[in-house]
Amino acid sequence: MTAKTIDGKEFAARVRSQVGEHVARLKNDHGITPGLAVVLVGEDPASQVYVRSKGKMTVEVGMKSVEHKLDADTSEADLLAVVEQLNNDPEIHGILVQLPLPKHLNEDLIINSISPAKDVDGFHISNVGLLGTGQKSMVPCTPLGCLMMLRDHHGSISGMNAVVIGRSNIVGKPMAQLLLNDSATVTIAHSRTKDLADVVRRADIVVAAVGRPEMVPGDWIKEGATVIDVGINRLDAPEKGEGKTKLVGDVHFESCAERAGAITPVPGGVGPMTIACLLANTVTACCRANGLAEPEGLTA
Numbered sequence: 522m523t524a525k526t527i528d529g530k531e532f533a534a535r536v537r538s539q540v541g542e543h544v545a546r547l548k549n550d551h552g553i554t555p556g557l558a559v560v561l562v563g564e565d566p567a568s569q570v571y572v573r574s575k576g577k578m579t580v581e582v583g584m585k586s587v588e589h590k591l592d593a594d595t596s597e598a599d600l601l602a603v604v605e606q607l608n609n610d611p612e613i614h615g616i617l618v619q620l621p622l623p624k625h626l627n628e629d630l631i632i633n634s635i636s637p638a639k640d641v642d643g644f645h646i647s648n649v650g651l652l653g654t655g656q657k658s659m660v661p662c663t664p665l666g667c668l669m670m671l672r673d674h675h676g677s678i679s680g681m682n683a684v685v686i687g688r689s690n691i692v693g694k695p696m697a698q699l700l701l702n703d704s705a706t707v708t709i710a711h712s713r714t715k716d717l718a719d720v721v722r723r724a725d726i727v728v729a730a731v732g733r734p735e736m737v738p739g740d741w742i743k744e745g746a747t748v749i750d751v752g753i754n755r756l757d758a759p760e761k762g763e764g765k766t767k768l769v770g771d772v773h774f775e776s777c778a779e780r781a782g783a784i785t786p787v788p789g790g791v792g793p794m795t796i797a798c799l800l801a802n803t804v805t806a807c808c809r810a811n812g813l814a815e816p817e818g819l820t821a
C-alpha cells in the first residue's frame with residue numbers, strides 16, 4: 522500500500538479561511554473584533570519565526586494582533602505584569618506566551634498566570650483538568666490540529682486502536698486525552714515502554730511526538746494505519762550543500778508511507794495546523810467571552 526499524504530498546509534489554509542468567516546460575522550453582526558496577544562521573551566531564532574507567522578496570520582484572518590517582545594533577561598515580575606495587563610484588556614481574547622522561555626523563568630508559574638478563559642494554548646492547569654475530565658476547555662493547538670486531521674480522514678475514530686509515542690504535557694498527554702474523548706482505545710508509549718515495535722504494530726492510528734529524528738521505521742506500521750508525525754527535527758544536510766539543513770519528523774517517512782493508509786509529511790503536515798488552531802482557539806475564546814455560539818468544527 523502507498524499512503525495518502527495528508528496535506529497540512531492545505532488543511533490549515535481551509536481552517537484559517539473558516540476562522541476568517543467567523544471573524545467577519547463577529548464584526549458585522551456584533552461589532553466585536555477578536556484579539557490575540559503573543560508574548561516573546563528573548564531571541565530564540567525559531568520562536569521569532571513562529572511569532573512573526575502568528576502575527577501575520579492573525580491579521581490576515583481579520584483579528585487584532587498584539588505582540589510583546591521582551592528582552593531575554595526580563596524578570597519574572599515584569600513578565601507577570603505584562604500577562605496581568607493582557608488578562609485585564611477587554612480587547613484581548615487570547616494570550617500566548619511563546620515557549621521555550623529563558624531558563625531563569627518558571628514556565629508553569631507564567632502559564633498559570635494567564636486567565637484560563639484567554640489561555641488559547643490550553644496549557645493552564647485549569648484547562649488541563651477540564652480536558653482530562655471531558656469538559657469544555659481550551660485545547661492545545663498541536664493536538665487539536667492532529668485531531669482535526671484524524672476526524673477529517675476517518676469521520677469517526679471511535680473504537681480504533683491508537684498509540685501516542687511521547688508523554689509531553691503540551692502534545693503527548695493532551696493528544697491521548699483527545700483520542701480517548703473521541704472513544705479511541707489509547708496507549709501512551711514512552712522511552713521506558715517495553716516492546717515498542719509490537720505496541721505500534723497493533724495500532725490503527727500512530728501519533729509520534731518524541732522529538733527523535735526518524736525513530737519509527739516502516740516495519741513497525743500496521744498495513745493501512747494512519748500515521749501522524751508531530752516531530753520537527755532539524756538535521757545537517759551536507760548532501761544539499763555546505764552548512765545546509767533539512768527537517769525530518771519522528772517517523773521515517775518513505776518506509777512508513779509504504780505500509781500506512783495515510784501519513785502526514787514533515788514539513789507541511791502537523792506544523793501548519795498549530796497556528797491555524799491557535800487562530801481557531803482565539804475565535805472560540807472570543808465567542809465564549811461574549812456568550813455567543815462557538816464556531817462549529819473548530820473545537821474539540
Ligand SMILES: Nc1nc2c(c(=O)[nH]1)N[C@@H](CN(C=O)c1ccc(C(=O)N[C@@H](CCC(=O)O)C(=O)O)cc1)CN2
Nearest residue numbers: 571617618619620621642662788789790792793795796
Ligand atoms: N506557546 C507555545 N509555544 C510553542 C508551541 C505552541 O503551540 N505554543 N509550539 C511550538 C512552536 N510552534 C508554534 O508556536 C510551531 C512549530 C512549527 C510550526 C510549523 O509550521 N512548522 C513547519 C516547519 C517550519 C520550519 O521550516 O521550521 C512545518 O512543520 O511544516 C508552526 C508553529 C513550540 N513552542
